[in-house]
Amino acid sequence: MEAIYLSIPLVCLFAAIVAGLFGTHIGRRGAHTITILGVGIACLLSIYVFVDVRNGGIFNGAVYTWLVSDGVPFEIGFLIDQLSATMMVVVTFVSLMVHIYTIGYMHEDPGYQRFFSYISLFTFAMLMLVMSNNFLQLFFGWEAVGLVSYLLIGFWYERETAIFANMKAFLVNRVGDFGFLLGIAAVLFVFGTLDYAAVFSTAPGAADMTVMDPFGNEWHWMTIICLLLFVGAMGKSAQVPLHVWLPDSMEGPTPISALIHAATMVTAGIFMVARMSPLFELSETALSVVLVIGAITAFFMALIGLVQNDIKRVVAYSTLSQLGYMTVALGASAYSVAIFHLGTHAFFKALLFLGAGSVIIAMHHEQDMRKMGGLRKYMPITYLTALIGSLALAGIPPFAGFFSKDAIIEAVHHSNLPGAGLAYYAVLSGVVITAFYSFRLLFLVFHGKERMDEHTRAHLHESPRVVTVPLVLLAIPSIIAGWLFVEPMLFGEYFGSSIFVNPEHDTVSAIAESMDGHVSAWAMMSHAPHSLPFWLAVSGIALAYLFYMVAPGLPGLFASTFGFIYNMLVKKYGIDELYQAVFAKGSLLLGRAFWKIGDIAIIDGLFVNGSARLVGWCSSIARTVQTGFVYHYAFAMIVGLLSLMSWYLWS
């Protein structure tokens, strides 16, 4: 079994190296064959491991010792349990779909082999992240996926916007990593090890350890650890205020927006917090912060999605908002629900992104929805799959998103933590907004008047099979993954010991109780027409229909009537400008001041060259005595002789 675990990431790494280093030798066909083969094998093996884990085959062991520092071993190793096996299947399946789709999407791109190499490398890094059995390797994977994200956002390196976006993404993530690494340091300090199993088993004993801050406040170490780790999650999973990089990451090719910036990498933060559930459960302060941050992200990012005209950006803001939903679930101690939503979201969001990509190809790389419309009849498969994705996103039963989103809302409803009330209303109102913007997209792109130019219209056609097959394959889980998994994942023993919930926080069990124990998918669906979220979603869709199909003048009217709000949303609350002015310009200003004043003026000018000048000045004084006239020297000798003699006589 160990050999299988090891080969799952390594086969992807191997394919990435071959496609990357020998891309010119093996050609395009060679590159996509080997990488798809690699990821395909990884996907099949992951499913095998998944089944094995379901039958009790849990593994925790080291592969090799990275280093031993001061007697503490730091190891590279795997923890294969329900949580990691679930993630492995999601990651490799979506990755496989994206690999296949890429053949069609990138077929004209000169960087074809490079692209395949990168996405396989990404799959390797993501697998190392989710399979890790310790914090160190988690951080390895964490940074490695960040690196690949950097490379892929900047894939079209001649575009100024792309290479700005990738640097921004890396740096904002580094702000998160700053917290994350300190969190890891705190774990090592408190527990003396970075091994999950050892840390989690001793965590309850450390729950009461406290420390004073310089202002005399007492902090629980557990709160500090969890908050620092969560800063990392905020970076990777793009939570407010570290969300600014994700919309810009859309500069990368669409397949990676689907794979990295929707389905997998951005959910690493969610996965990490779920993995750390034995720690987060010990700090209500931390859970409360997680809840509030998630709620803010879920609500305010969804609002921006309303006013975007770039098809990919709508989906991007939707991703931000949905990540907020997952974070809310984490804060409500509903870790299993968060992972459940992570899974369903991975399928329907990848589907939506790939659908958007299919539209973008058909539109000759036009991404402005105002220049689309009526595409339904040209692209029936894309339309149908996008409809399925939108219904899942909006949370309409029986599509996958319904179950996971409904469970999140219910979980928050049952949470008693500070901030839970606010979070509940945020996620509830988020439902209307989500339904509205997803159907706004659908109506603008696929229905209504055909607003494209003649040339584009003449060439409109459905995308090739390599594009549509992944769409269909992703549409299937977007329909069925919800009712298939809701019962075991949320109310069964699906996650076993991989997730720990303090009975006091157990909101998921509270949901089950409120349903009088009838916790089947069917019960949830039949309950839906009697619940608020369902009608909110329906009204969101109805509103979108009204605005974009019935009365197309309404959006303009609203925009001009509520101009202030509209402008604020278009400007994304001005956060980008603020960061640019304060952090980017501020550091440059500070750097310039330190350089010109500190280094050049004070250290070099005053001290280094100053002391050189001082020496020069002293010697110039001394030089004036050296006149070269014999009588001056004779006089000096006499004076010296006299003074010496007098000193000798009088002392």
Add this chain to the structure above:
Amino acid sequence: MGFFEQHILSILIWLPVVGGLLVLATGDDRGADIARKIGIGFSLATFVASIPLYIGFNSSTSDMQFIEHASWIDRYNIEYFLGIDGISLPLILLTTFLTVIVMFAALSSVRERVAQYVAAFLIMEGLMVGVFSALDSILFYVFWEAMLIPMYLIIGIWGGTNRVYASIKFFLYTLLGSLLMLVSFIYLYNVTGGSFSIQSFHDVPLGMTAQTLIFIAFFSAFAVKIPMFPVHTWLPDAHVEAPTGGSVILAAIMLKMGGYGFLRFSLPVTPDASANLAGFMIALSLIAVVYIALVALVQFDMKKLIAYSSISHMGFVTLGIFLFTVRGIEGAMVQMISHGFISGALFLCVGVLYDRLHSREIATYGGVVKSMPMFAAFAVLFAMANAGLPGTSAFVGEFLVIMASFDVNAWYAAVAAITLILGAAYTLWMVKRVIFGKITNAAVADLKDLNSPEFLILALLALAVLAFGIWPDPLINVMQASIDNLTVLATRSKL
């Protein structure tokens, strides 16, 4: 034991020196090719001769190994006394490895006075190995000062337009500090009752005042060398003016002598003063990490940027050293070795561009990836390493130092970890402006990608950076016993 085993350190010192003198005999540039070949031959031979050090090294003990002992100046009990432990071994291997790299780099980048250039580097290699293996303080001092001469010449002769200012600044800055160190050695000679042996310095009891004064003297030598804020301003000037090979050796090896000095002299000879002043040293280190990183951000000249980045990274070394913990010193050592590879590689990358367009200005470039894809791949790899990406050797040192400083004081760790953001900022911004983007001018469009020697040396360095990043255990393992012992010496009182 044969002659070779008994005198391996002497061979490593004198073989390249002899090689250097031999190269000088080839005379003017008519024999340039022969000079280059002799250079490569001798540096390779020295490197191969240094491998038995690693193989034969006993990592379970902190005792000095490969000892050579002979009297030199009997009147003052000055000895020719060599030996290495786990701290000096990796630094010696780094020296012999990088000299080979520099010799290969000289194939295409040096055109004038080739013989003298090659000779200077070979002689310097011997002297540097001498610094890392001398166990007699006067012998150490002789190597330490003698090493300045070839470097002074390298900057002064093959340097850029402002080379005279830079080389004199370099020479005076470093000389002033070393003289105070010599005075301390003489004082310690008297206290120990007539011994210049470094180990006898370790054992001699010293009062607090004496320790403090000696610490300051050592500080002025080693802080300038490494360099620490605020005595760092010679380094950017020296780097900008130095030829590529000079920059590589300067950044990769010479700076490490400061760190080595702190470990070999300051901590064990003046433990109480070191502990007393540790707060001050840590403060200076943290200033270096943040202040210098911000200065690096606004540089226009690639070499200056990398020079400032070096100073910032050396802040991690001094931070790790003055934490007085095993993990801190391990981190400092790994950081030194890793920085040797990475800074060397980055200066070589700048050299590759400079050889083609004769400009170090960031603004000259843009879109280099289009014309030099192979070079760009290496440059991005080394840039990521410079930003401390896990999987590269740089992460190991930074990780260990941050972990160690959190144990001492969480705020130290918090300030040090800012480097995660700033280090990435200045490195990636440079990459963005030089490597990526649209091609801005015809000269960049016509750039030729790496030739085979360039490819070879960058690939070797890339392998080293990745290997130690993925599996640093062998490196730490060699140092373990010596660092444990050093920590014991540094934490006992000598009063």
